[in-house]
Amino acid sequence: MTRYAWDIALVGMITAAVAWGSFKPKVAPTEAKPAAARSVNTIDQLKDSVKRLRPLQTPLGKPQPGDWLAEHKEDGQTFEQFLVRRPAPASSELTTLYIQPIGDFGKTQQELIATTARCLGLFYSRPVKTLPAIGLEAIPEDAQRINDNTRExxxxxxxxxxxxxxxxxxxxxxxxxxxxxEDLWPGKGWNYVFGQASLSERVGVWSIKRFGDPDESPEAFQLCQARTLGTALHETGHMLGISHCKAWRCGMNGSNSLEEGDRSPLHFCAECQPKVWWSCNVEPQKHLAGMVDFSKAQKLEESAQYWQRALEALK
Ligand SMILES: [Zn+2]
Ligand SMILES: [Zn+2]
Structure with missing residues (x-):
């Protein structure tokens, strides 16, 4: 049995994405009501950013056999299409992003979690709290198994x-x-899954087990870091109602495999980045300047260059 999935969240995505409080509010009575948050950006300003950033984009190219878009028919989502689903920024009461570590992390992996928290905080302009780790001993026996192939x-x-x-x-x-x-599996008949989310509940779990050993070499560290950060930004994007991107090379491109995921950049494209600025009520230039500093410090060269050029394009 080799059945596995990269992004099982997509199964529930279309219905989940409208549950925010725009078209079909499904907010429990005890929860925050949809916000009347004051917007730091007007829609016209953000549409203007889409235009200004467009010349910096790289086409995604034709999907290769086995790629996400070769196997999944998706519509893509422009900034304007996103606004139909999310006509207001996220509730001002949903203030915080949380990271919940699960399993036994090595020292370098713990550092990666801290870096991921910093990256998420800057990218989504929200405080990030890392919850106390839940060790394997806290997971009951019937929610653990040894995989037949990997023996892990x-x-x-x-x-x-x-x-x-x-x-x-x-x-x-x-x-x-x-x-x-630790590695994850989603139930009977599955070999493994990279991650799974409930978008309507705004919770998800992803494994970094298959991202490589960050202690093996500096290159392995960079790869593991890029994969961990990419996963965190991409999956949080889904939770804000951002669909997979077909427009350009983008952090919101779907991927069917680690190799395909490695081809996607960390940064979001001209259509997807303004969705974050709108949802999270972030001032674009301040956001981009923060991402430039962060990506330079972490040696994320491609995205550091992109964010620098994007910052200049908006001036
Ligand atoms: Zn995805
Ligand atoms: Zn995009």
Whole structure:
């Protein structure tokens, strides 16, 4: 059995994405109501940014056999299409992003979690709180198994979503992102899954186990870091209602494999980045300047260059 999936979140995405409080509010009575947040950007300013950033974009190119778009028919989503779903910024009461580490992390992996928290905080302009790690011993036996192929421990992703994350989601959580040091599987008939999310509940879990050993070499560290950061930004983007991107090379491109994911950049394209600025009520130039500093410090060269050029294009 080799069945696996990269991005199982997509299964529920279309219905989940409208549950924010725009078209079809499904907000529980105890939860924050949709915001009447004051916008720092007008829609016209953001549409102007789309135009200014467009010349910096690289076409995605024709999908290769086995790629996400070769196997999944998707519509893509422009900034204007996104606004139909999300006509207002996120509730001002959903103030915080949470990271929940699960499993036993090595020292370098713990540093990567801290870097991921910084990256998420800058990119989505929200404080990020890292919750106390949940060790393997706290996961019941029937939610763990040894994978037949790898002989390594796996954690049941649905257990994490339904029993660990959903019942304890803090009231002010824009999203709770669990990062697992162990491999995941989503249930009977599956070999493994990279991650799984409940978009309507704004919780998700992703494993960094298959991202490589960051202690192996400086190159392996960079690769593991890029994959971890890319996953965190991409999956949080879904939780804001951002669909997969077909327009350009973009952090919101769908991917069917690690190799395809490695071809996507960390940064979001001219159509997708303004969705974040709108949803999170962020001032674009301040945001881009923060991402330039962060990506230079982490040696994320391609995205550092992109964010620098984007900053100049908006001046
Ligand atoms: Zn995705
Ligand atoms: Zn995009």
């Amino acid at each position: 421990t796996q954690i049941l992703s649905t257990y994490v979503l339904d029993t660990v994350l959903k019942p304890k989601r803090p009231k002010d959580a824009l999203a709770v992102l669990a990062l697992s040091a």
